Amino acid sequence: MKHQAVLFDCDGVLVDSEAITNRVLHRYLNDEGWDLSEAECMRIFIGKMVRSESALIETNIGRSIDDDWMAVFYQRRNQALREELEAIPDSILAVQAAHQVFEGNIACASGADLEKVQMQLQKVGLQQYFKQVLSGHDCKRNKPFPDVYLQAAYALDTPISSCIVIEDSITGVTSGASAGAEVWAYCPENAHFSAEQLQLAGAKRCFSSMKDLSRLFLEHY
The missing domain is CATH 3.40.50.1000 (HAD superfamily/HAD-like)
Structure with missing residues (x-):
């Protein structure tokens, strides 16, 4: 064979999982000051690690992406996945x-x-x-x-x-x-x-x- x-x-x-994760990430980025649409968020991040676009995120929210920032995202994402996946x-x-x-x-x-x-x-x-x-x-x-x-x-x-x-x-x-x-x-x-x-x-x-x-x-x- x-x-x-x-x-x-x-x-x-x-x-x-992708729509769930994208919704959580989109809300988080919007809360942090990046005014982008949910569709645009999906286009940028689909199939990628969030950290792979850290420079783009930092440019749009005006501060660095550190482990604490990622920990908040992971906590919110995992909670949504446990409830909805x-x-x-x-x-x-x-x-x-x-x-x-x-x-x-x-x-x-x-x-x-x-x-x-x-x-x-x-x-x-x-x-x-x-x-x-x-x-x-x-x-x-x-x-x-x-x-x-x-x-x-x-x-x-x-x-x-x-x-x-x-x-x-x-x-x-x-x-x-x-x-x-x-x-x-x-x-x-x-x-x-x-x-x-x-x-x-x-x-x-x-x-x-x-x-x-x-x-x-x-x-x-």
Whole structure:
């Protein structure tokens, strides 16, 4: 079998967290003096760490972003996620199919902080399926660099060239493709990025539902 493992992103792929996180971040930035719309906030931060745009934030709120500032954001974000988070439709089905086909050799490799990733997977009942859960925060460089996917492949003792990466953003697709994995991009009807954009970033295949992904695993492997 050409592929031996599957590496899943988390936010926007497994859990429907992005709108919740963006709403919290938007309100926080507005309270701090940056008058931007919720849509603009999503455009700037989708698929990224908040700290990756620290210079832009600091310019617009007039002060530095320190650990205390981030701690307030994390507390507000995590509270909202604990109250509201749901799984992406049929993502549990897709993870179960990958777990079955690849005999448990699957990992979650997210650009988000590990506490958030683990909390989200646990809340929607997915944590039990993953052999490894990794965060780009624990790597020297986060997405769009390849580090977290290279680390995930290493943790599964699998060549990265034998891994399928499941992503939904240009940042994530770039990360998986530059690592040397085959990237499949989740692109539902209301996606933030078009199939063409994701393919230009390096996705080899696009699919529109997690039910389709489940079928791809079960029918082709």
